[in-house]
Amino acid sequence: MELVQASTHLLDSSPLKGISRGLIYYVHTGRNAWHSTWVTQYANGCMHTTFESAKEYAEKRRTRGTVFYIKQLPCLIFRSQNTCVLVTEINNRNPLSGYSPDATTDDVAYGLNKIEGALNNYLKIGAPINGVVMSFLPNSRFWNVRPSPRDSVIILASNNPAMPVEKVPSDSLLAYKSYSIGGNYYLGWSGIESEIKRLAVLQLYRKAKPKKSSKKDAQKTRASS
Secondary structure: OEOEEOOHHHOOOOEOOEEEEEEEEEEEEOOOOOOOOOOOOOOOOOEEOOHHHHHHHHHHOOOOOOOEEEEEEEEEEEEOOOOEEEEEEOOOOOOOOOEOOEOOOOOOOOOOOOOOOOOOEOOOOOOEHHHHHHHOOOOOOOEOOOOOOOOOEEEEEEOOOOOOOEOOOOOOOEEEEEEOOOOOOOOEEEEEEOOOOOHHHHHHHHHHOOOHHHHHHHHHHHHHO
16 A cells, blocks of 8 residues: 655644554655665655555556666554654664654744644653654654655555555564566566664553553552542
């Protein structure tokens, strides 16, 4: 499935019902090298939920001599009653490593205002989905290391709250590079271990994930009330 960027102003304040982590596929073109430090650029439709969808996207944009790359990227997944939001980052070997679950300041960027009922931590069940998304914007209060305003944090959304997203594998992430075997044939793909790490996404997920003890405490509270 091809993913689209979220329009933050269109998101409502419905409460967050689930937080998880997953894997998406990022398609880009670039120099004919596996590992390089050049900055890649986000393009509409370049993010996908499956490898097959990513390959189809590359086929549609295929031109003579173009080399495509497909990278697996770790992402955080936020689900509300009507929305599924995926957050990842490009041009960072450890996506979302600069994000802080807790606000690093009480002040917002110049010219901006806090939303009604603003929180100092949005990585928790019940937080408004629009606040969750805005906390990941590059100019938010939630960065230890602020990302670039362009081609960095990518926020994607679907109006299907149950949208399936692949799980992050237990082994290393992969990257794929296209090669041509003739204009009448589909592109071939060779894969290697990616330089992209999933550590920061995993750490954020663990900080957001409710502890088992808190769930038990909540059950005890409901039983005694």
